[in-house]
Amino acid sequence: MTQETLFALALGYLLGSVxxxxxLTRLAGKxxxxxxxxxxxxxxxxxxxxxxxxxxxxxxxxxxxxxxxVLIAQGLWGTAWGPVAGGAALIGHLxxxxxxxxxxxxxxTLLGILIPLLPIAAAVYAAVWVILxxxxxxxxxxxxxxxxxxxxxxxxxxxxxxxxxxGFALLVLWKHRENILRLKAGTExxxxxxKG
Numbered sequence: 001m002t003q004e005t006l007f008a009l010a011l012g013y014l015l016g017s018v019x020x021x022x023x024l025t026r027l028a029g030k031x032x033x034x035x036x037x038x039x040x041x042x043x044x045x046x047x048x049x050x051x052x053x054x055x056x057x058x059x060x061x062x063x064x065x066x067x068x069x070v071l072i073a074q075g076l077w078g079t080a081w082g083p084v085a086g087g088a089a090l091i092g093h094l095x096x097x098x099x100x101x102x103x104x105x106x107x108x109t110l111l112g113i114l115i116p117l118l119p120i121a122a123a124v125y126a127a128v129w130v131i132l133x134x135x136x137x138x139x140x141x142x143x144x145x146x147x148x149x150x151x152x153x154x155x156x157x158x159x160x161x162x163x164x165x166x167g168f169a170l171l172v173l174w175k176h177r178e179n180i181l182r183l184k185a186g187t188e189x190x191x192x193x194x195k196g
Contacts, residue, residue, distance in 0.1 A: 004077040012069040012085035016092025020061040021046045024054050042104040044139040059108045066112030083164055086113035105175040107143035110168055118161055121153040137190040140179035147172035
């Protein structure tokens with residue numbers, strides 16, 4: 001493994017592992033976001049604190065930390081290391097060492113990877129996510145569908161990023177496994193309602 005690869009992995013992981021949802025809710029005096037709702041550190045659970053502003057900021061920062069990782073790696077070591085840093089950022093978000101490897105579900109962070117690496121896929125991803133959020137109002141379904149759209153778009157575009165994005169989508173689905181069980185049971189909450 002080259003020195004550049006190691007640095008790109010470390011950079012991406014460290015940026016990705018910043019738990020913005022936890023940090024922002026604590027700074028705002030909302031307590032530990034892990035103690036409410038699903039216990040997740042992502043934007044949907046931050047929304048359960050009652051602050052749309054904090055939830056939106058969490059989503060934006062969770063997205064941009066991955067974008068930053070990709071762009072910094074590309075600027076320092078070349079375009080080949082952008083995907084390396086992006087992938088590490090996703091792993092850092094999903095499994096942050098600071099939180100005993102219990103992180104978020106990766107939906108916003110995956111979008112942040114796509115923005116610099118495959119902008120068309122990012123646009124499709126965002127559209128799928130927003131449309132489903134507005135129509136069915138189930139965050140997990142919108143997030144999982146958006147994640148699946150990434151490798152589908154990559155396949156249509158014949159992008160060499162397809163294998164990587166397929167792996168990322170599977171990781172996001174894996175992190176949503178409890179949501180999938182609740183969906184099957186009909187107990188998955190809609191946005192704006194208390195968790196069942």
